[in-house]
Amino acid sequence: MKTKKLSRKLWLIPFIAILIIGLQQISIAQNAPAPVVGKDLHTHTVLATAVSKITKENELVLTGNITAYDTAVVSSKIAGRVNQVLVKNGAYVVAGQPLVTLETGDYNRALEISQTQLKKAIFALETSQAQLENAAVVLANTASNLERLQTLHQAGAIAQKDYDDAVVAMQQAETAALVASAGVQMTESGVLAAEIAVTQATEQLADTTIKAKLNGVVTGREVTLGQVLAPGVSLMELHQITPIYAVVNIPQRKLAYVEPGQQVQLTVDTYPGHQFTGAVELVERVGNPGARTFTTKIKIANQEKLLKPAMFAQAQINMGETEVLAIPQQAFFSREDQYFVFVAENGLAKSRQVETGQVIGQLVEVKSGLTEGETVIITSVSKLKDGDAIIIEDKEVKR
Numbered sequence: 004m005k006t007k008k009l010s011r012k013l014w015l016i017p018f019i020a021i022l023i024i025g026l027q028q029i030s031i032a033q034n035a036p037a038p039v040v041g042k043d044l045h046t047h048t049v050l051a052t053a054v055s056k057i058t059k060e061n062e063l064v065l066t067g068n069i070t071a072y073d074t075a076v077v078s079s080k081i082a083g084r085v086n087q088v089l090v091k092n093g094a095y096v097v098a099g100q101p102l103v104t105l106e107t108g109d110y111n112r113a114l115e116i117s118q119t120q121l122k123k124a125i126f127a128l129e130t131s132q133a134q135l136e137n138a139a140v141v142l143a144n145t146a147s148n149l150e151r152l153q154t155l156h157q158a159g160a161i162a163q164k165d166y167d168d169a170v171v172a173m174q175q176a177e178t179a180a181l182v183a184s185a186g187v188q189m190t191e192s193g194v195l196a197a198e199i200a201v202t203q204a205t206e207q208l209a210d211t212t213i214k215a216k217l218n219g220v221v222t223g224r225e226v227t228l229g230q231v232l233a234p235g236v237s238l239m240e241l242h243q244i245t246p247i248y249a250v251v252n253i254p255q256r257k258l259a260y261v262e263p264g265q266q267v268q269l270t271v272d273t274y275p276g277h278q279f280t281g282a283v284e285l286v287e288r289v290g291n292p293g294a295r296t297f298t299t300k301i302k303i304a305n306q307e308k309l310l311k312p313a314m315f316a317q318a319q320i321n322m323g324e325t326e327v328l329a330i331p332q333q334a335f336f337s338r339e340d341q342y343f344v345f346v347a348e349n350g351l352a353k354s355r356q357v358e359t360g361q362v363i364g365q366l367v368e369v370k371s372g373l374t375e376g377e378t379v380i381i382t383s384v385s386k387l388k389d390g391d392a393i394i395i396e397d398k399e400v401k402r
Contacts, residue, residue: 046391046392046393046394047352047383047386047387047391047392047393047394048383048393048394048396049347049352049380049381049382049383049387049393049394049395049396050380050381050382050395050396051347051378051379051380051381051395052330052331052334052378052379052381053376053377053378053379054328054330054369054373054374054375054376054377054378054379055328055329055375055376056326056327056328056329056375057326057327057329057363057366058324058325058326059324059325059326059327059329059361059363059368060321060323060324061321061322061323061324061325062319062320062321062322062361063253063257063260063261063319063320063322064317064318064319064320065251065252065253065317065318065320066251066315066316066317066318067249067250067251067252067301067315067316067317067318068249068250068313068314068315068316069247069248069249069250069271069310069311069312069313069314069315069316070247070248070249070250070312070313071219071242071243071244071247071248071312072243072244072245072246072247072248072302073217073219073242073243074219074240074241074242074243075215075216075217075219075240075241075243076237076240077102077103077213077215077216077237077238077239077240077241078213078234078235078236078237078238079103079105079210079213079232079233079234079235079236079238080207080210080234081105081110081207081210081211081234082231082232082233082234083105083106083109083110083211083231083232084105084106084229084230084231084232085103085104085105085226085227085228085229085230085231085232086104086105086106086107086211086228087103087104087228088102088103088224088226088227088228089101089102089103089104090102090221090224090239091221091224092221092222092223092224092239093220093221093222094220094221095218095219095220095221095308096215096218096219096220096221096241097215097218098214098215098216098217098218099214099215100214100215101212101213101214102213102214102215102221102238102239103212103213103226103238104211104212104213105210105211105212105213105232106211107208107211110204110207110208110211111208113204113207113208114201114204114205114207114208116204117197117200117201117203117204118201118204120197120200121194121197121198121200121201123197124190124193124194124196124197125194125197127190127193127194128187128190128191128193128194130190131183131186131187131189131190132187132190134183134186135180135183135184135186135187137183138176138179138180138182138183138184139180139183141176141179141180142176142177142179142180144176145169145172145173145175145176146173146176148169148172149169149170149172149173152165152166152169153166153169213238215241216241217241217243218243218245219241219242219243219244220241220242220244220311221239221240221241222239222240222241222242223237223239223240224238224239225237225238225239226238226239242312244305244308244310244311244312245304245305245306245308246302246303246304246305247302247303247305247310247312248284248300248301248302248303249267249269249281249300249301249303249310249316249318250298250299250300250301251298251299251301251318252291252294252296252297252298252299253286253296253297253299254295254296255290255295255296255297257322258286258297260320260322260323261283261286261299261320262283262286263282263283263284263285263286264282264283265282265283265320265321266280266281266282266321267280267281267282267283267301267318267319267320268280268281268318268319269281269301269303269316269317269318269319270316270317270319271310271314271315271316271317272315273309273314274309277309279303279305279309279310280303281301281302281303281304281318282301282302283299283300283301283302283320284300284301284302285299285300286298286299287299301318327360327368327369327370328368328369328370328373328374328375329363329366329367329368329369330344330366330367330369330373330379330381331365331366331367331381332362332365332366332367333381333382333384334379334380334381334384335357335359335367335384336384336385341356342356342357342358342359343355343356343357344357344372344373344379344380344384345379345380345384345387345389346373346377346378346379346380347378347379347380347393347395350392350393350394351390351391351392351393352380352387352388352389352390352391352392352393353389353390354389355372355373356372357369357370357371357372357373358370358371358372378395380393380395
């Protein structure tokens with residue numbers, strides 16, 4: 004009996020211990036000092052600014068390629084053996100500059116022969132002209148004599164034979180004059196043909212020096228010293244790069260904003276921070292049916308020759324001005340490729356996801372997520388957490 008009573012009393016011991024510990028904790032909590040109001044460890048002093056509108060220049064940003072303003076294939080007009088090659092690939096040449104020369108011996112001789120033939124033709128012409136003049140004098144004298152004899156014949160003062168002889172002489176004089184006139188025409192044609200031959204020989208001799216047709220850079224040079232050329236065979240190409248083109252494709256929905264003469268700003272990765280200025284020269288009237296885009300050529304002076312064909316370029320075309328919401332760049336923080344800001348609401352920092360637009364100086368356009376007049380925090384952004392208490396030191400921040 005005593006053993007049973009003892010076991011019943013033992014199970015009460017843990018219960019009593021737990022009760023005592025609980026009473027102690029309650030006493031400690033009641034005696035703890037109350038929190039001091041205004042001393043929250045998460046209160047931050049920050050600067051803030053109001054969301055406001057600014058004027059933004061709308062820009063159409065396009066990518067494209069730099070291409071030569073013009074291209075010329077260099078070839079020989081005549082057959083011949085190469086005597087000199089005066090340029091290398093990459094050389095910059097100007098219009099009229101010699102590029103290749105051919106041997107001139109055969110063409111010099113051809114010119115000398117044609118010049119000799121021209122002298123002979125001129126001499127023949129002068130001779131035939133003299134013969135025509137003589138024939139004209141004879142014809143005039145014969146006509147005068149016939150007129151005199153005709154009067155005498157009518158008066159019966161001369162024999163019929165003498166009159167008939169005068170008529171025959173007149174016919175012979177007329178024939179001689181016609182022959183002399185034909186001779187002059189023939190020799191004039193001979194002179195003309197000889198002059199043409201001299202001109203052609205002179206041009207062919209000049210063509211032994213192959214010259215640049217435009218200002219440009221030499222590419223694809225395939226001619227070598229001693230090579231025998233045939234007319235029309237490509238020797239090299241010239242690419243005009245001053246000025247030069249940037250070629251972009253304008254989407255159909257943006258076509259109304261682009262017109263010839265409009266200024267364009269261009270950049271290329273090769274020259275970071277360097278901006279090139281050009282102007283729209285041509286907007287194709289027929290677009291690409293698949294892509295619904297229109298090829299557009301932008302002309303750039305390129306006096307420094309920095310831009311080169313095949314470079315990748317970015318073009319910015321101004322499409323006018325609009326008003327947009329904007330806030331300072333330092334107001335933003337990112338999380339998982341998304342942008343956020345802290346908005347001041349009732350003394351607390353509230354994170355807000357926003358959609359950003361164009362960077363405008365020190366400001367960033369806000370497309371969505373904020374409304375005009377709201378207050379955004381621009382300092383201690385990296386230290387803040389959503390819901391932290393804040394004290395705004397100065398809301399009027401200069402931009």
